[in-house]
Amino acid sequence: xxxxxxxxxxxxxxxxxxxxxxxxxxxxxxxxxxxxxxxxxxxxxxxxxxxxxxxxxxxxxxxxxxxxxxxxxxxxxxxxxxxxxxxxxxxxxxxxxxxxxxxxxxxxxxxxxxxxxxxxxxxxxxxxxxxxxxxxxxxxxxxxxxxxxxxxxxxxxxxxxxxxxxxxxxxxxxxxxxxxxxxxxxxxxxxxxxxxxxxxxxxxxxxxxxxxxxxxxxxxxxxxxxxxxxxxxxxxxxxxxxxxxxxxxxxxxxxxxxxxxxxxxxxxxxxxxxxxxxxxxxxxxxxxxxxxxxxxxxxxxxxxxxxxxxxxxxxxxxxxxxxxxxxxxxxxxxxxxxxxxxxxxxx
Ligand SMILES: *Cc1c(COP(=O)(O)O)cnc(C)c1O
Numbered sequence: 001x002x003x004x005x006x007x008x009x010x011x012x013x014x015x016x017x018x019x020x021x022x023x024x025x026x027x028x029x030x031x032x033x034x035x036x037x038x039x040x041x042x043x044x045x046x047x048x049x050x051x052x053x054x055x056x057x058x059x060x061x062x063x064x065x066x067x068x069x070x071x072x073x074x075x076x077x078x079x080x081x082x083x084x085x086x087x088x089x090x091x092x093x094x095x096x097x098x099x100x101x102x103x104x105x106x107x108x109x110x111x112x113x114x115x116x117x118x119x120x121x122x123x124x125x126x127x128x129x130x131x132x133x134x135x136x137x138x139x140x141x142x143x144x145x146x147x148x149x150x151x152x153x154x155x156x157x158x159x160x161x162x163x164x165x166x167x168x169x170x171x172x173x174x175x176x177x178x179x180x181x182x183x184x185x186x187x188x189x190x191x192x193x194x195x196x197x198x199x200x201x202x203x204x205x206x207x208x209x210x211x212x213x214x215x216x217x218x219x220x221x222x223x224x225x226x227x228x229x230x231x232x233x234x235x236x237x238x239x240x241x242x243x244x245x246x247x248x249x250x251x252x253x254x255x256x257x258x259x260x261x262x263x264x265x266x267x268x269x270x271x272x273x274x275x276x277x278x279x280x281x282x283x284x285x286x287x288x289x290x291x292x293x294x295x296x297x298x299x300x301x302x303x304x305x306x307x308x309x310x311x312x313x314x315x316x317x318x319x320x321x322x323x324x325x326x327x328x329x330x331x332x333x334x335x336x337x338x339x340x341x342x343x344x345x346x347x
Contacts, residue, residue, distance in 0.1 A: 005307035006330045006337075008265075011175075011258070011283060011323035014206040020246045027242035032058070032234040039238030043245050047212040050248070051197060052188030055220035056212045058241055059232045062174050065198035065213040067095045068226040072219065073135045073168045073196070076101030080170075081122045082137035083109040085144030087172060099230070103131055111278075112142025113150050116157045123165050136162035139172040140179050140190065146319075147262075147284035149179045152190065159193035171197035174211075178204055178282040181255040195219065204258060204283055205251045206324040207243035251324065258283040261322040261331045268335035272342050283322045287338075290316040292345055299341065306337045 007013050016024065030036035040058050047056040059065050066088045074080065080096065082089060084106040088096055096102040105122055107114040124130035136158060142148040159169040171194045173187075180187040191197050196215040201207035213223055227233050262280035269287065270277045276288035287310070289299050296312045303310060310318040322331070 003307065004304065004309050006326060006334050007309050008320035008322065008326065008334065009309050009311045011204040011321045012202060014204075014324045016206065016208050016243055017324075019250070020207065020243055023246045024239055024242040027238040029236035029238035032237040033228075037234075037236060037238045037241065039245065040234075040241040043241040043248075044212060046245065046248055047199065048214055050187050051191040051199070051214045053191065053197075053214040054217040056214040057220050057223050057227060058210060058212050058234075058237060058244075059198075059227060060210060060234070061202075062172070062198060062200040062211040063092050063095065064227075064230060064232045065211045066092060066172055067099055067230065068213060068223050068232075069170050069196045069198075070096045070102050070135075071100045071226045071230075072222050073170065074100050074102040075134075077103065077131055078134035079103045079105045079124065079131040080135040080137050081105045081107060081119060081133060081167075083107055083112050083114055083139065083142065083145075085109075085112050085142065086137060086139050087143055087174070088137065088139075090144065102134075105131075105133070109142075109145075111148045112139065112145025113148060113154065114158075115154070116161050119158055119161055123167070133165065133167055135168045135170055137170050137172065138194075139174070141175045141282050143174065143284075144313075146278050146286040147175065147178065147280070147282035147321075149182060149281055152183070152185055155190065156193055163193075168195045169193055170195065173197045174200040174203055175282065177252055178255050178259070181252065182259055182282050201244035201247050204255055204323055205244070205247035207240070207247040209240045210244050212244070254324070255283070257328075258322040258324070261326065261328060262320070264328070265320060265322065265331050265334060268331070269338050272339050274342050274345070275338070285320040285322075286313070287318045287320065288316055289318065289342075292342060294345060302341045302344075303337060306341065308334050308337045
């Protein structure tokens with residue numbers, strides 16, 4: 001493989017900037033498990049304020065945020081209603097079932113987004129032989145669907161319906177800040193109807209590690225119990241929390257650049273023969289190559305020969321994600337490479 005010049009594999013591949021590394025190196029630290037790490041304490045206060053919740057807890061990963069939320073909201077045999085494409089259903093190694101005995105009742109939404117009518121149809125009747133419908137789960141932005149933003153009114157109506165049916169509401173907000181920046185609607189407004197939600201620092205925000213789960217004081221107290229049990233309680237976590245503080249202070253507004261780059265990429269390759277390009281809404285572009293007559297894997301290998309990498313979703317679908325480590329000129333170059341490679345294939 002040639003060296004990669006442009007890596008659109010995911011926004012997880014970003015490396016800490018020089019400024020972030022310097023800030024991390026200087027972080028004040030203490031024992032996080034004893035709540036004595038000042039930088040982590042500062043981070044969770046920032047997140048609680050940003051999301052308009054009483055409290056928050058720092059965790060090593062978004063996956064652990066999701067799994068702790070499932071553990072708190074569900075008893076064994078309870079059901080969570082979510083879109084079929086949700087990360088927790090497809091990409092967390094079966095954790096909801098394994099760690100909490102929770103079942104998933106999937107809905108076929110439109111690009112990761114379902115309606116109140118679909119939710120109502122999925123909620124179980126309160127009879128003893130049905131698994132109790134316990135949680136409604138929303139992923140913002142919807143990753144597997146292409147970084148799609150749930151409309152705010154839809155979210156509010158779904159949460160109100162869930163509450164009216166005695167259910168809790170959880171948001172997997174791995175990329176909530178992408179939605180907030182793109183829509184101009186503050187993260188706290190998106191967060192308001194949810195009992196629990198989290199944001200990831202290691203995606204578009206560009207920090208090396210970590211995520212934070214937010215909710216009521218009581219919810220976060222309970223989350224600490226599972227943080228210990230799942231092995232997520234840390235010691236001098238200020239070193240990594242500093243990366244997240246730095247990201248919140250410097251890398252939120254710039255997500256708009258990633259979105260502009262994704263739109264530019266989608267426009268630039270939209271007219272390439274043989275490619276079907278889904279509209280870019282935030283920082284992702286999904287590309288269907290079924291009519292090129294080669295597999296997504298083969299197409300990606302050819303791109304990699306030219307120094308560009310995408311990620312593969314299935315035999316004919318690839319994803320490009322824009323992020324802090326790709327510039328606008330590199331997007332121009334990516335467009336050229338994709339156009340050349342698609343054009344070089346026998347029709
Ligand atoms: C990445 C991601 C997660 C998991 O986060 P990690 O920090 O990688 O554990 C969960 N949900 C969504 C939507 C994601 O994109």
